[in-house]
Amino acid sequence: MKKGFWQMVGFVTLLVAGGGAWFFLTVGEWNGPKIAAEGDTSVIGRQKVLTVAFSDAGRGLRRVSVAVTQDNQRRPVATFDYPGAGVGQKSLSVTIDTAVLKLHDGPATLTLTAEDYSLWKNKTAIELPVTIDLMPPQIAQLNSTHHINPGGSCLVTYRLSKPVVRTGVQVGDLFFPGYPLTPAGQSAALPAVQPAAPPAAQPPVAGQTAVQPSVPPTTHPVGQATYAAYFALPMDLTKDTKIALVALDQAGNETLSGIPTQILNKKYRSDKMLLSDGFFNQKMPEFQATIPELRGKPLFDVFLHVNTVLRKQNLLAIQEVGKKTEPRVLWEGPFLRMKNAAPMALFGDHRTYLYEGKQVSESIHNGVDLASLVQAPIEAANHGVVRFTGPIGIYGNSVIVDHGLGLMTLYSHMSAIQAQVGQTVKKGDVLGKSGMTGLAAGDHLHFGVAIHGQFVDPKEWWDPHWIEDNVTKKMTAAY
Numbered sequence: 001m002k003k004g005f006w007q008m009v010g011f012v013t014l015l016v017a018g019g020g021a022w023f024f025l026t027v028g029e030w031n032g033p034k035i036a037a038e039g040d041t042s043v044i045g046r047q048k049v050l051t052v053a054f055s056d057a058g059r060g061l062r063r064v065s066v067a068v069t070q071d072n073q074r075r076p077v078a079t080f081d082y083p084g085a086g087v088g089q090k091s092l093s094v095t096i097d098t099a100v101l102k103l104h105d106g107p108a109t110l111t112l113t114a115e116d117y118s119l120w121k122n123k124t125a126i127e128l129p130v131t132i133d134l135m136p137p138q139i140a141q142l143n144s145t146h147h148i149n150p151g152g153s154c155l156v157t158y159r160l161s162k163p164v165v166r167t168g169v170q171v172g173d174l175f176f177p178g179y180p181l182t183p184a185g186q187s188a189a190l191p192a193v194q195p196a197a198p199p200a201a202q203p204p205v206a207g208q209t210a211v212q213p214s215v216p217p218t219t220h221p222v223g224q225a226t227y228a229a230y231f232a233l234p235m236d237l238t239k240d241t242k243i244a245l246v247a248l249d250q251a252g253n254e255t256l257s258g259i260p261t262q263i264l265n266k267k268y269r270s271d272k273m274l275l276s277d278g279f280f281n282q283k284m285p286e287f288q289a290t291i292p293e294l295r296g297k298p299l300f301d302v303f304l305h306v307n308t309v310l311r312k313q314n315l316l317a318i319q320e321v322g323k324k325t326e327p328r329v330l331w332e333g334p335f336l337r338m339k340n341a342a343p344m345a346l347f348g349d350h351r352t353y354l355y356e357g358k359q360v361s362e363s364i365h366n367g368v369d370l371a372s373l374v375q376a377p378i379e380a381a382n383h384g385v386v387r388f389t390g391p392i393g394i395y396g397n398s399v400i401v402d403h404g405l406g407l408m409t410l411y412s413h414m415s416a417i418q419a420q421v422g423q424t425v426k427k428g429d430v431l432g433k434s435g436m437t438g439l440a441a442g443d444h445l446h447f448g449v450a451i452h453g454q455f456v457d458p459k460e461w462w463d464p465h466w467i468e469d470n471v472t473k474k475m476t477a478a479y
């Protein structure tokens with residue numbers, strides 16, 4: 001009898017405890033919802049898309065809301081109600097439109113709230129201090145009209161009224177980053193300034209800035225930074241190709257400023273390349289050895305693959321290397337052209353490939369082919385840092401040298417490489433020996449100049465007058 005009684009008590013206790021546990025774990029849970037805002041919430045521009053992750057581990061979300069408070073006035077942005085329990089998490093994107101909300105420049109508070117389906121309606125609210133910034137960056141261009149060749153290079157210098165997260169030149173679909181030249185920009189990217197050094201007394205040292213500011217940067221208006229950007233003009237640009245400076249601030253305010261240009265009338269050549277079985281026998285097995293899918297295929301098909309698919313892949317690989325660049329000018333003076341070398345092919349040559357009298361393929365030559373002696377020394381065209389060494393498909397053994405601000409030179413078809421990635425080189429330093437690796441029929445150097453991976457005519461960079469008018473004068477005026 002007694003035993004049964006205690007059993008009953010135990011059973012009831014368990015029931016109550018269990019019921020209580022069930023209650024406090026479900027309908028009566030005390031855990032508030034969680035709120036996490038994504039990305040940068042410290043500043044809001046004219047419009048901001050804010051993404052917030054709301055979650056509730058218990059009964060689920062009942063109501064979530066976003067609001068902005070300025071001058072003690074709460075402006076609701078969005079409220080979402082969930083009609084039934086069980087919504088565990090929601091990621092919501094809301095647009096904060098400062099014009100609609102009548103917000104002005106200055107401090108404000110972003111309030112994010114969430115309520116759950118517990119009996120207690122647990123509520124979580126977070127308040128984030130924000131700055132409303134409605135002022136887009138102002139771009140002041142420091143040059144008048146730029147005269148540019150299709151396939152050529154251009155330098156643009158400009159001042160920005162405030163710090164930015166992204167700036168540069170947009171040419172159609174291509175973007176060329178700009179780099180700060182003065183301390184009001186990001187200081188990490190500053191060139192080493194040596195104002196006291198007389199220009200002739202010190203030989204140029206690779207790795208140091210080659211362009212010396214003529215005026216101390218502190219003379220610029222407070223808060224304004226001077227920037228420089230190189231850009232490439234595509235050979236195939238049309239009248240509709242937009243060329244504009246872009247500046248985007250932290251708040252998302254973006255300014256576009258068209259660059260005044262005069263496009264010169266530059267014509268490029270056409271060239272015929274005669275393909276032979278001898279050439280296929282000489283060159284194609286090498287590509288079959290490195291690309292398994294080409295093994296066992298007719299050599300003509302191998303050539304078509306190499307000249308189209310591989311050519312494209314190689315260009316993308318070079319463009320990838322071009323993304324890493326020193327944020328300051330490393331080079332000085334005209335670029336070196338290979339000594340005593342005859343030009344075999346020019347930049348921009350439109351090549352038509354003929355096999356057994358028929359046109360079978362085409363390409364655009366994106367460098368200059370220079371031939372002198374077999375295994376001639378290949379010299380760095382200017383000061384810089386070696387960014388790549390090794391084989392690149394049709395280009396064969398290659399070296400890529402970074403000259404800063406996205407400007408690079410490419411040396412291809414080499415028989416030997418005598419440089420290492422990360423090595424600082426001076427103008428004239430030997431990088432290796434010429435050869436005929438890759439898709440070369442004879443010993444020569446394929447020399448390329450690229451701006452952020454876009455190849456341009458090297459001829460301009462060999463020409464001291466072009467450099468003086470198009471780079472040096474603009475840079476000097478910018479400092």
Ligand SMILES: [Zn+2]
Nearest residue numbers: 367368369446
């Ligand atoms: Zn070439």
